[in-house]
Amino acid sequence: VDLFRNLMKSAFVVERQPCMPMHPDRPLVIKTGVQFTNKVRLLVKFPELNYQLKIKVCIDKSRKFNILGTNTKVMNMEESNNGSLSAEFKHLVRPMHLLLAGWNGSLFLIVKLFMSNCIDIDLILQTHSLPVVVISNICQMPNAWASILWYNMLTNHPKNVNFFTKPPVGTWDQVAEVLSWQFSSTTKRGLTIEQLTTLAEKLLGPCVNYSGCQITWAKFCKNMAGKGFSFWVWLDNIIDLVKKYILALWNEGYIMGFISKERERAILSPKPPGTFLLRFSESSKEGGITFTWVEKDINGKTQIQSVEPYTKQQLNSMSFAEIIMGYKIMDATNILVSPLVYLFPEIPKEDAFGKYCRPEAVPEPDVGGDPMNTIQPYLKTKFICVTP
């Protein structure tokens, strides 16, 4: 029995796939009241095994949650996977008390394996999932995911329940890799050295070489000095903005995004007027994006200008490509001119953004039914974004 138990121990695996359609890339975060599935697989085969293997799933007792739905299941053959044994659960988590949890602690799904029909040995062994975080509202997802990231970045310990009572520091090299991965795993493009350096400066202040610098959990996930939000919440809202509103432009590499205002000035100043770049807002918690361009003022002096950043709210009614293509400045005589000509370094804006704009609605000719030609069709309109 002991030999068998040890054999099983090394062959027993838990695979979790929470059903979160909008966040398939963020497993290990479970929301109360939302179904998730849980798959358990046995990595060794016993062709001659006569006993039924039963599985039971439960949640770590230290936290006050329970699981709704069946939590026991018989393992059976999986056709798709060369006949190994597996079982899949689907259930909801419900808080047992109202006081509780959040992301400052991790939970584990505990999986117990039984052999029914076999009186001698009942509980064979027990394993558990990677740590999971339970949230009660999707607005807690950013912080929940941050703690998953920090945990897996800094420990291989499978069940370090007290990890967040004194979270260890990470190095910039580790953090940079994780941050870039947040982009590369959900878009076609990770972060460049330049972008990462801007982020390092935001976290650590000016420094020649960030390699080896230490970053605390508080720096990463507690409110930044003088701001009502953390570095991670700020960045995660930008990731969300990119994924939902400007994914194509990001994938094309058109969005410089993370660049300091000083460097922005340095690279734009020598360029011809009308050269612009796209940059994320530093001050907006919700994630915002703006464009900055170079122009000559009436005295011929070089000026660097930016518009107030656009947020998801505004990008809902108009795509960013259309805003860029349509943006105009209105002079005193109501004449509109566009200050944007070349995307840095020198891509004509039409080449970069034209293909992401809906084609102009061609006015339809008046189609009969109105012999006197008196009733006009509706005039098409569009929103444009202007600076008076």
Added chain:
Amino acid sequence: VDLFRNLMKSAFVVERQPCMPMHPDRPLVIKTGVQFTNKVRLLVKFPELNYQLKIKVCIDKSRKFNILGTNTKVMNMEESNNGSLSAEFKHLVRPMHLLLAGWNGSLFLIVKLFMSNCIDIDLILQTHSLPVVVISNICQMPNAWASILWYNMLTNHPKNVNFFTKPPVGTWDQVAEVLSWQFSSTTKRGLTIEQLTTLAEKLLGPCVNYSGCQITWAKFCKNMAGKGFSFWVWLDNIIDLVKKYILALWNEGYIMGFISKERERAILSPKPPGTFLLRFSESSKEGGITFTWVEKDINGKTQIQSVEPYTKQQLNSMSFAEIIMGYKIMDATNILVSPLVYLFPEIPKEDAFGKYCRPEAVPEPDVGGDPMNTIQPYLKTKFICVTP
């Protein structure tokens, strides 16, 4: 006992107040999974009564729903209401089977009164609520409310379960009153004779006098010929548009709203160029609003023009008052002019709509921290609506 029973019967009243924050004006529609309260009051007082009166609420067995939560309660004194007996329930409705229901049938909440402590007579009497409709998604609200309206417009019968198997016809006079009430009960303004006449024409076609004309349930609530939506759904989306986006303008009486294109031409043509009115879209299911103005073309001929109607989607990012104030036509030389001057009959648009626009953002002076005065503050932008 019989005497007592008859006495009670005439004194027994059910008051229902479903908790629907967004639709407090649409009681009698219950959504599965959403809490509602149910208050039962006894209209006679028995100061010397020694027995406890118990209440039980259940739902009409002919339909496959059940109620979650306690459905029995002891009636007790209500301080607020001169000491009459009452009981209040709070519960959820859940379908027992997945096959079922919707608005083509009405349900009743059945309330049973018991006298506990009294062995001789247990069930004293039974009453029921006004008919209720159960929906499973809020998108069913318009049709559900339509059936509540039709039922209460055409029958006083308290429990006519088969009403919708062969729904009776109503007269235009009845329908007009109900339609006007849909506006007057949730805004400060009902419908004028002119507006109602436009609606009658939409339902019944051209006619000299609509009084006494018959309107079937199908005309009211089944898809209109050649359109993918019913008269009521169209109108209800307009009511929703008014309540959520243009309530102040509606209350002021600035929105003519329901007017045929012919009549619109007739009243605008004699007016000076720039005179405009506001009208709902006839073709949009979702509820849309447009403006129509009179202008002179290059030959000096009078033209009537409308823009493509604005929907909730667009009104989310910009208020209708701001759209009206900012709307411009762009000529070939990128010069913008507004074709809107006077709200019909002759109110200058600034007088009517100026007070509903957010004040222009005043550009802030550059506030130090930049001794070389090289970094510009963000330029403010706004969306405007233009026709090229």
Added chain:
DNA sequence: ACAGTTTCCCGTAAATGC
């Protein structure tokens, strides 16, 4: 196949707990 109906669950707002 398809339309009427229900389920799922995000995201905002309000309520509740601490």
Added chain:
DNA sequence: TGCATTTACGGGAAACTG
């Protein structure tokens, strides 16, 4: 009192079901 956390439920979309 203010912040952290949960509940409530509208609304869009997918899934279901006859």
